[in-house]
Amino acid sequence: MIMALRILSVLSCSILICLALGMRCVGQDAQTLLLEKPVDLDLKKSSLALVLGHLSVHQDIPIGFVARSEEKYELLLNVKVHGAPLKEVLDLIVKQEPRYIWEIRDGVVNITPVGRTDEFFERLLTTRIKRFAPRPGSTKYEVKEAVLDLPEVKALLNEKGITASKLMAFHRPSIYANSVDLSCSDTDLLTILNKIARESEFNFWSLDWADNEHKELEFGL
Numbered sequence: 199m200i201m202a203l204r205i206l207s208v209l210s211c212s213i214l215i216c217l218a219l220g221m222r223c224v225g226q227d228a229q230t231l232l233l234e235k236p237v238d239l240d241l242k243k244s245s246l247a248l249v250l251g252h253l254s255v256h257q258d259i260p261i262g263f264v265a266r267s268e269e270k271y272e273l274l275l276n277v278k279v280h281g282a283p284l285k286e287v288l289d290l291i292v293k294q295e296p297r298y299i300w301e302i303r304d305g306v307v308n309i310t311p312v313g314r315t316d317e318f319f320e321r322l323l324t325t326r327i328k329r330f331a332p333r334p335g336s337t338k339y340e341v342k343e344a345v346l347d348l349p350e351v352k353a354l355l356n357e358k359g360i361t362a363s364k365l366m367a368f369h370r371p372s373i374y375a376n377s378v379d380l381s382c383s384d385t386d387l388l389t390i391l392n393k394i395a396r397e398s399e400f401n402f403w404s405l406d407w408a409d410n411e412h413k414e415l416e417f418g419l
Contacts, residue, residue, distance in 0.1 A: 228305055229302050229305065232259075232284060232302065232305065232307075233283060233284050233285040233302065234283045234284070234285070235257075235259070235283065235284045236281045236282065236283065236284075237253070237257050237259075237279055237281075237282050237283070237284050237287045238257070238279065238280050238281065239252060239253070239256075239257070239277050239278065239279050239287065240277070240278045240279075241275065241276070241277050241278070242276050242278075243273040243274075243275075243276065244273060244274075244275045244276070244277070245272060245273055245274070245275070246265075246272075246274070246275060246291070246295050246298065246309075247263070247265065247404075249275050249277055249291060250263055250309060250402070251402065253287075253307075254401050254402035255402070257284075258401065259284065259307060259401070260305065260306040260307065260392075260395040260396045260401040260402075261306065261307045261308075261309065261395060261401065261402050261403075262303075262306050262307070262308045262309070262388075262391055262392055262395055262402075262403050262404070263308075263309045263402070263403070263404040263405070263418075264308075264309070264310045264311065264315055264316070264319055264323075264404070264405050264406075265404060265405065265406040266297065266311050274294060274295055275291065275294050275295060276294070277290060277291065277294075284307075288300045288307065296312070297311060297312055298310065298311055298312060299311075299312050303388075303392060304388075304389060304392035304393065304396060305392070305396045306392040306395045306396050308392070316407075316412075318358060318360070318412070319405050321354065322351070322354060322387060322405070323386065323387050323388040323391075323405075324386050324387070324388065325350050325351065325354060325386060325387050326350065326384070326385070326386055327348055327350050327351075327382065327384075327385060327386065327387055327390060328349075328350070328383065328384065329381075329382075329383050329384075330344070330345070330348060330380070330381060330382045330383075330390050331344075331380075331381040332344040332380050332381070334377040334378070334379055334380075335377045336380075338400050338419055341380070341394060341398070341400060341419060342417065342419045345387075345390070345391070345417070345419075346362050346417065348387075350387075351387065355415070359413065360412075360413055360414070360415055361413065361414050361415065362414070362415040362416075362417055363408070363414065363415075363416075378397050378398050380393060380394055380397065380398060391403045394419070400419050402418070402419070403417075403418060403419050404416075404417070404418035404419075405417060405418075406418070
């Protein structure tokens with residue numbers, strides 16, 4: 199009886215280990231496929247924001263971008279590639295713009311400043327969110343407002359005396375809209391934003407300041 203229990207325990211542990219390794223491999227495979235995705239790009243004297251916009255819109259690359267206000271529109275980049283893997287393109291970008299680094303997080307390319315991120319942005323992105331549940335089929339602006347209306351986000355904005363502009367207008371759903379479930383529970387805001395970029399048609403999010411005093415948040419989606 200004791201021997202049978204020991205064998206059962208060993209088998210259970212082995213199964214759990216295999217499942218864990220399998221999940222890890224699936225994640226690694228998805229990351230590898232993303233980094234190996236072929237990219238065509240021909241841009242000269244372009245800003246980092248423009249290059250990343252082209253990658254997201256024309257190459258369907260999910261991207262999250264934390265900007266340095268004074269640098270995002272500098273015309274520094276020359277990127278001409280045909281069929282180059284995404285990893286090679288990202289390395290080329292940060293080689294020409296060494297004030298930024300890239301990483302794959304939650305299946306999304308995250309571009310952030312080298313060194314310490316803006317203190318407020320860092321706190322915002324790491325804020326724990328109890329529940330995020332936008333209506334399936336929401337427009338871009340509805341999803342954006344759902345993020346800004348999160349109680350935890352509003353509390354932080356109010357604490358710091360920061361405003362975030364909203365576009366209050368009627369918007370028709372995109373012809374490409376899907377009804378993907380973007381709901382999340384008990385996670386941080388960065389994970390939510392990356393899920394939006396990864397799983398919906400709104401595959402580019404960005405954070406920046408709209409003013410020099412850092413009192414107006416510019417949240418792009």
